[in-house]
Amino acid sequence: MNYKLSRRRFGQLALAGTVASGLSYLGNKAFAQTPSLNIPNLNIVGIGSSSIITTDQTVVPEVNITESDDSTAPNIVPTVIKPLGLVLQSLITGNSQVLGDKSTPLLEPNEILSGFTSLTDGTLVVAITPVTTSRRQATSTRITFLGTPVKTLIVSGLKRNQQLGSLLGTIDGRLIGLVGKKNGTPPIVLVDIDLQTGEISPISKVKFPNDERVSNLAECPDGKLYTSLLGLNGDTTLVQLDSNPKKPIGLAQLKVDDKAWNNGLQSLVCSATGQLLAFGAMRYETPNAVYSVDKNSGNMTRLQDFDTTQITLARS
Structure with missing residues (x-):
């Protein structure tokens, strides 16, 4: 018997393999650290989403079958891709935790x-x-x-x-x-x-400009709030939110190695010592990474890659 998979079914199986590999990689991954610039004493947690692969023997596989005397049928196990929900990851330890399952997904497609x-x-x-x-x-x-x-x-x-x-x-x-x-x-x-x-x-009390996108909120121990403004070309400005003038106070254009940051930020957090940390990647680059941010100059120093969607600082 010759089994001919339709294009759609082949794509589903290929995706299933990709997701299964991704989950295995996620569970065993040891995050690479920059030797001289790791992140001590900061419990940074990342969040992302993924899908769960389940085997269901009652599902009829989507295959076209033709008979032949000189062939054997491959062992095809039907798979169903369902929403999974959320994946939490620790930057320091590399440990991951899956929240949700096939019966109670926390995130839909x-x-x-x-x-x-x-x-x-x-x-x-x-x-x-x-x-x-x-x-x-x-x-x-x-x-x-x-x-x-x-x-x-x-x-x-x-x-x-x-x-x-x-x-x-x-x-x-x-x-x-x-x-x-x-x-x-x-x-x-x-x-x-x-x-x-x-x-x-x-x-x-706070009024934002109508010609720029605003994303991310961070609060430092002194109570000051920070966010980022995204221009039409991706240029990203660090600003402080102050209720007195009722508008953000522009601090500096964000940049890395004297090159303007061009893609907004995924997250912005502030440590207990008042150090701002930005999370994201330049346009067309992967993966996302954690950067320390100089509030006065806007200079960003790459600390560590972190392949997730958003971050926060876990509090004890």
Whole structure:
């Protein structure tokens, strides 16, 4: 018997193999560190998403079969790719943890991770946003607390074309974030998020420019808030949020080795010593990496590669 796989089925099996290899790689990976510039005493946690591979013997494989006397059938095990949810990774140890399974996925295929932070009690929080604007297909924007047990709140107060992102657990115990259009364009609003109900309310003291994208929120121990502005060409400016002048205070253009950073940031965090850390990659480059940031000059120093989507500092 000759088995001829359709193009679609071949693609599914190929993807299954890729995802399975990726999960194995993720579980065993030891992250390479720059010899003279590793990151001591910082528990940096990354979050990403993946898919789970399950074998289901009741599924009929999608193959076209023709009979032949001089051939044998290959051992094909039907596979089904289902949403998995979230993968947490530790930068320092390289350990990973999968949250969710085939019966309770935390992330659907039509959703993205739009924000990630940690609260004062150490709870990790992620914002999950649907990518479609169709009322019939869209799920609800929600925040998920990655504790024991996992807790999810539906976010209320968003308009249909808005997205919640860039979460930040503040020093005084609040959860704040940035709300903008789903394509990332202005207007951008800084909001408080009720930790009990998921309801958002604008923080009107800060006014963002209408010609630049705003992403990422970080708070240093002195209480100062920082974010980044993204220009049309990808140029990225570090700014401080100050409620007195009611607009961001531009600090410096971000750059690496005297070359302008050209791709925005995935995350921005601040250590207990007041050191800003940026996370991302230059345009057309991989993987993402953690950089230390000089607030005055905008110079970024590459510390360590980290193949994940967003980061936060885990709190004890």
